[in-house]
Amino acid sequence: MSDPTLTRGVSPASLIASGPWTAAQSVSLERLAAALPAIDAQKKNVVIDLSGVEHLDTLGAWLLERVVRRYQLQHLKPTLVGVPERFRGLLEKIHDVNRRPPVPQPERNRLAVGLERIGRATAGVYTDFGYFLAMLGAIGASLGGAVLRPRSLRATSTVYHLYRVGWQAVPIVVLITFLIGGIIAQQGIFHFRKFGADAYVVDMVGILVLREIGVLIVSIMVAGRSGSAYTAELGSMKMREEIDALRTMGRDPVNILVLPRVIALVCALPILTFLGSMAALYGGGLVAWFYGGMSPDIFIARLREAVSVTHFEVGIIKAPFMALVIGTVACSEGFRVKGSAESLGLQTTTSVVKSIFLVIVLDGLFAVFFASIGM
């Protein structure tokens, strides 16, 4: 295929366009239309001959129109002649487009934009907290309703979610906590051995796992595994107007969708924490045996001395609260999803980041609390 051209004609104020004026030739066409042949301002009428144009599409038509408009800006009167019949409709259509000048975006002060962003982010913290509290309140109200009228609780849904976030999470939770218990024990033995205190690794593993690591690791994993799923599920339901449909049927989405999920999480997390802690102790015990040379009998005997049921209680009491925080954040973020796929991704990320953050903050508060009551 030959190249498109726009050349001077025989008379001084005439131009001849020829060749294919289509998107496939966009690069050379754009150059042609930019390098507008200068026309003597004395000549009023510019004639552009299109009889040589073989193909024309929207891009070519627009570039021709742009040439025409540029000449008009120079107070010339361009006319298109020799227009093949099949292009006439397209050229007429293109003649009407892009008439309104684009609205200029107002220039904004960089500093002001930065300050505004900081301000909005700060205000956003409060609104976020508001959403969290609102969802917590809605869950509380819904739970109250479920206590007064137990039949309003969606038992099937709750059991189903318990199966998903509890039972199905067991293998991965057990595996990860098992490995972490082993790693803690190995590090403890390696460093404690330098001052002959490797027997105390049992105390460290026992107390650390039961009080902190067990519940913390499990909560973080559940936030990433189940919290994100909750947000994505509720978010896509919101996008597809399923939640609005529920509302119009006079059903409370919190009661139907959120409460079963949160109850399932609150039930599952203590169980997972227990299993996780046991797996971590088991991992620690195995490492102490094979790496530290401490027989299982001694490990268990020392463990019995080192930890009391209080340590276990401290860990397990925290679990339902962690679950409540994760569930509340996940569901409230899910309801904040707007129409786009991007928003779904954003809220899911926010949900996980926020629940992990809150879980750690809550763990810190519990540490202070338990220390002050001497547990």
Add this chain to the structure above:
Amino acid sequence: MPDSSQTPAISVRDLTVGFGEKNVLDGLSLDVRRGEILGLVGASGGGKSVLLRTIIGLIPPREGRIAIMGAESDYGDTAAMQEIGRHWGILFQQGALFSSLTVQQNVQFPMRENLEISQTLLDELATAKLEMVGLSADDGNKFPSELSGGMTKRAALARALALDPEIVFLDEPTSGLDPISASDFDALISTLQQTLGLTVFMVTHDLDSLNTVCDRVAALSGGKIVEVGPIEQLVSSQHPWVRSYFHNARARTRAPASH
């Protein structure tokens, strides 16, 4: 070019498509001539969308051949399919606009991916396309989630037309639109078809569209095309399914006088 104008825009021969045990399309043949608007009707779940998705290469056929503009589709060859894909634009039923891009960016997307043009020209062309489908430049800055049903269809049509395709596939273009918007949209398709010389393959249930814009109508029943021709021919068809389609209570008030 007398030769190329005789090869049909889309030629489907003995097409069989199925899922599992069942064949949805069973030895279907259909030609879409260049520069015509062909409407495809068929029962819900009868394979209209399957046919459309097979032609555009989303579903591999079990048997049969499909030629687009004379070029045979080869489903194994991704590059060849992409090349053929530049001949067509597709308006999906729900619009399928990219929700994270503005309307303007949606329209620019195919151009940006396939052509080498400057941002200024991209902006101007996108606005031109939007204005051609009856949207304003301001609408271009909106996100798909902010558009009404009719605007979504228009924006999706602008994106389908972004590369000046020769064939446009429309999957139920007027579904979900009120009668006024639907007839506006029909008129728009008709005008654009004339100005841009498009071949339009339209899956539709809208009897008004069939009457006003379609040059020919094809009826799909039992996995085959049972009747194809101008609307009058279908209305007077003796095939039982086609008869009941055009002569049920809803159709009678709308179809052109045929008796």
